Amino acid sequence: MSERIKKELALYKLREIEIDDMKLKVEELKIGEQLGAMNYEEKVQSSMNCKNNDYVMNEIETLEKRIRFNEIANKRIDNALKRLDIDEAEIVRRVFIEKKSITLTAQELFKSRKSIKKSIDRAFEKLKLA
Known part of the structure; x- marks a missing residue:
């Protein structure tokens, strides 16, 4: 999925x-x-x-x-x-639509790579349920 x-x-x-x-x-x-x-x-x-x-x-x-x-x-x-939180939607948009790396996205949003990955996982769980 x-x-x-x-x-x-x-x-x-x-x-x-x-x-x-x-x-x-x-x-x-x-x-x-x-x-x-x-x-x-x-x-x-x-x-x-x-x-x-x-x-x-x-x-x-x-x-x-x-x-x-x-x-x-x-x-x-x-x-x-x-359906996603604003942060999750922004991360998904940057990583999967704009094709930016997780590292670059983390730098741009002043977050850790780990938090970016967690946000992606949460977002995909929400998208699967929809």
């Missing part, structure tokens, strides 16, 4: 990057579509332009669904972290 939690936490940052990248792709597709905009008659005709337009619309829809899926996954992590 804790391995699954660790995996989800590790994917958080990657999902954020992927969300930003997909949003840019959607924007590019929409801008490209506007540049090649045609009148209504051309859009409804069975032509190459129409097929290209369908492809663009389908691509935008697919990207928007993937964006939403990733946003939901990250929101679930945010909600899980809300």
Whole structure:
């Protein structure tokens, strides 16, 4: 169970990057579509332009669904972290999402490595029960 939690936490940052990248792709597709905009008659005709337009619309829809899926996954992590004490959530965020070492996290938070490890253990127990 804790391995699954660790995996989800590790994917958080990657999902954020992927969300930003997909949003840019959607924007590019929409801008490209506007540049090649045609009148209504051309859009409804069975032509190459129409097929290209369908492809663009389908691509935008697919990207928007993937964006939403990733946003939901990250929101679930945010909600899980809300169940933790403020200190525990901050430690989990730094160690597992921001990928900082326990030593660096301990230094930044003016705590011992041992207290950081205990906070991580407590946090994972709470996350397992949720």
